[in-house]
Amino acid sequence: MSTIWTLAEIEGGELKGITHELLTAARSLADASGSLKVGIVALGHEIGGLVPQLGSLGADIVALADAPSLANAPADVVARVVGPFLQGQQARTVLLGHTATGKDIAGRLAVRLDCGVIADATELAVEGGKIVATRSIFGGGMWSRAVAAGNGAVVTVRPRAVTPAPGQPSRSSETLTISVADGSTTRRVETLELKQETSTTVSLGDAEVVVAGGRGMGGADKFGPVETLARTLGAAVGASRAVVDSGWRPHKEQIGQTGRTVSPKLYVALGISGAIQHLVGMRTSGTIIAINSDAEAPIMKVANVAAVGDVHEIVPALVAELSRQGVGAGA
Amino acid sequence: MRVVVCVKVVPDTTEPKRLGDQHALVRSGVQGAVNPMDDYALEVALKWKDAQPDLDVVVLTMGPDDARAIIKKCLAKGADRAVLVSDAALAGTDAIGTARVLAAAIRKIGDVDAVLCGVRSSDGESAVVGPAVAELLDLPQLTTCKEADLDASARTVTANREVDGALEVARAGLPALLTVTKASFEPRLANFKGIQAANKKEILGWTTADLGIAPPARQVLVTAAGEPPQRPASQVLTGTAAEVAQKLAQYLTEQKLV
Numbered sequence: 202m203s204t205i206w207t208l209a210e211i212e213g214g215e216l217k218g219i220t221h222e223l224l225t226a227a228r229s230l231a232d233a234s235g236s237l238k239v240g241i242v243a244l245g246h247e248i249g250g251l252v253p254q255l256g257s258l259g260a261d262i263v264a265l266a267d268a269p270s271l272a273n274a275p276a277d278v279v280a281r282v283v284g285p286f287l288q289g290q291q292a293r294t295v296l297l298g299h300t301a302t303g304k305d306i307a308g309r310l311a312v313r314l315d316c317g318v319i320a321d322a323t324e325l326a327v328e329g330g331k332i333v334a335t336r337s338i339f340g341g342g343m344w345s346r347a348v349a350a351g352n353g354a355v356v357t358v359r360p361r362a363v364t365p366a367p368g369q370p371s372r373s374s375e376t377l378t379i380s381v382a383d384g385s386t387t388r389r390v391e392t393l394e395l396k397q398e399t400s401t402t403v404s405l406g407d408a409e410v411v412v413a414g415g416r417g418m419g420g421a422d423k424f425g426p427v428e429t430l431a432r433t434l435g436a437a438v439g440a441s442r443a444v445v446d447s448g449w450r451p452h453k454e455q456i457g458q459t460g461r462t463v464s465p466k467l468y469v470a471l472g473i474s475g476a477i478q479h480l481v482g483m484r485t486s487g488t489i490i491a492i493n494s495d496a497e498a499p500i501m502k503v504a505n506v507a508a509v510g511d512v513h514e515i516v517p518a519l520v521a522e523l524s525r526q527g528v529g530a531g532a
Numbered sequence: 533m534r535v536v537v538c539v540k541v542v543p544d545t546t547e548p549k550r551l552g553d554q555h556a557l558v559r560s561g562v563q564g565a566v567n568p569m570d571d572y573a574l575e576v577a578l579k580w581k582d583a584q585p586d587l588d589v590v591v592l593t594m595g596p597d598d599a600r601a602i603i604k605k606c607l608a609k610g611a612d613r614a615v616l617v618s619d620a621a622l623a624g625t626d627a628i629g630t631a632r633v634l635a636a637a638i639r640k641i642g643d644v645d646a647v648l649c650g651v652r653s654s655d656g657e658s659a660v661v662g663p664a665v666a667e668l669l670d671l672p673q674l675t676t677c678k679e680a681d682l683d684a685s686a687r688t689v690t691a692n693r694e695v696d697g698a699l700e701v702a703r704a705g706l707p708a709l710l711t712v713t714k715a716s717f718e719p720r721l722a723n724f725k726g727i728q729a730a731n732k733k734e735i736l737g738w739t740t741a742d743l744g745i746a747p748p749a750r751q752v753l754v755t756a757a758g759e760p761p762q763r764p765a766s767q768v769l770t771g772t773a774a775e776v777a778q779k780l781a782q783y784l785t786e787q788k789l790v
């Protein structure tokens with residue numbers, strides 16, 4: 202295990218935030234170990250321009266797989282191109298994001314490397330020359346610590362678990378070229394249509410702040426306070442399952458066991474009771490604020506701040522108070 | 533045509549979870565249920581079967597022998613038969629190991645046109661088993677599908693996928709693997725006729741020896757587990773709406789959250 206490898210996530214020719222986080226995590230592991238290097242694989246078309254940035258963010262080695270056929274490559278193609286390269290490098294630790302892209306690739310890459318997967322790590326450390334990953338399990342009800350026991354592991358890291366360090370433009374890196382074998386990029390999956398959500402709001406997965414509404418909002422047409430507060434705080438909108446099942450909000454906004462897991466800096470729960478299946482999706486949030494008319498609701502025990510009262514009275518007053526202080530002005 | 537639906541029996545989530553030996557989840561004595569996402573995967577297969585009754589829908593589970601009662605519920609809903617891979621040597625198998633066992637079983641079932649999995653399990657939550665099975669069987673994958681249509685004559689499957697902030701319509705040639713997320717429809721319930729029919733359906737029991745594989749070596753070791761540090765006790769705000777709002781705004785500012 203001489204190099205910790207990561208894989209760049211690139212969208213529209215730019216690095217996604219998770220890539221900064223992964224390089225920060227890999228860099229601090231390497232520095233703590235004193236002997237490890239940081240390598241990153243970037244795969245796509247015409248991505249050579251990203252090399253200096255990847256170096257400044259902490260990579261010692263940048264391995265480029267650059268070909269027209271690799272633009273937006275599906276997971277099976279990524280595994281076929283990156284797998285043999287990392288095998289050749291005898292990679293023992295590969296960090297990916299616990300993101301849509303990372304999850305699609307992690308299992309395939311682990312099979313290629315004949316290693317394990319540690320999913321959704323929230324903390325990484327080096328102990329006795331080994332990478333130790335901490336995961337939050339049972340929705341934050343417990344934590345567990347895992348190490349690779351055999352040939353190493355692909356570790357997926359929860360987005361926002363690592364605070365990205367600023368780049369150091371003076372850092373330089375070595376560049377390797379990954380050869381792309383004929384036929385390895387054959388596509389078996391075809392995208393017919395991509396409907397970007399046209400909402401102007403922040404996407405849940407990336408959001409630093411989430412404002413979520415539950416059945417206590419009282420109806421599809423009574424979600425206004427959730428949206429207004431989200432706009433004021435620059436937050437993404439979330440929902441409980443009760444609300445999604447009632448058709449008040451789309452499933453993509455559902456947080457919890459059968460929805461998404463989020464871990465924002467601030468989570469505001471409006472009219473949500475805090476059933477265990479909901480808590481598992483948000484319990485690792487930094488600060489939790491709950492507004493609920495029932496002081497005994499389970500969410501109130503989990504919250505850092507439990508505001509007792511009617512959401513339809515408190516939220517408009519809060520938005521007014523914040524805008525008096527200049528928060529959210531112009532939003 | 534043949535479809536395999538991978539189903540995991542998970543602890544019913546309304547029961548409190550406990551860790552036992554080697555920090556593994558205690559499963560015995562805990563009420564089991566079909567992993568919710570797998571139920572959606574089964575529903576996708578059964579919808580295909582509604583349209584194409586000769587479709588062979590096989591439910592595949594790796595788990596303890598007492599998973600049979602729960603697999604039977606899948607048969608009662610309309611699956612044709614089931615395979616249960618059960619082997620004492622498989623206790624504590626990690627995600628990639630599980631994928632190796634499932635892939636070997638799918639090979640043994642043979643002539644499989646599509647594999648359906650839930651996007652993730654409610655207890656392991658790694659979301660990597662499906663893609664790992666796809667890699668082992670060299671199949672293309674369509675993950676986080678909300679809906680999927682099977683075109684038997686064109687030998688393709690077209691799915692609506694929920695990807696970060698977007699909805700993608702994608703098509704793969706068969707054979708392919710799909711992972712299914714909470715769909716836009718609810719899984720069906722078994723009716724009386726189905727429950728009776730299930731009694732006559734076959735649940736094959738296989739071991740790793742039947743699959744011709746060694747139990748996968750453990751690649752991940754859990755070394756410690758525990759309770760998270762207690763969150764500080766909640767600060768409770770009461771009073772008139774205006775008072776509560778003012779205290780909230782003050783908290784947000786003080787904590788630099790706005």
Ligand SMILES: Cc1cc2nc3c(=O)[nH]c(=O)nc-3n(C[C@H](O)[C@H](O)[C@H](O)COP(=O)(O)OP(=O)(O)OC[C@H]3O[C@@H](n4cnc5c(N)ncnc54)[C@H](O)[C@@H]3O)c2cc1C
Binds near residue numbers: 472
């Ligand atoms: C297998 C399974 C999976 C599940 N997965 C999920 C999941 O992924 N996500 C999820 O969220 N749930 C999930 N659930 C459902 C979960 O158990 C709860 O039913 C659900 O979370 C409740 O949603 P709620 O909090 O919005 O509604 P309720 O429980 O009805 O709570 C509404 C709350 O609003 C408060 N309220 C009412 N009026 C007002 C008002 N005017 N002002 C302020 N407060 C008010 C009430 O005091 C109450 O606390 C799952 C359940 C099962 C069985």
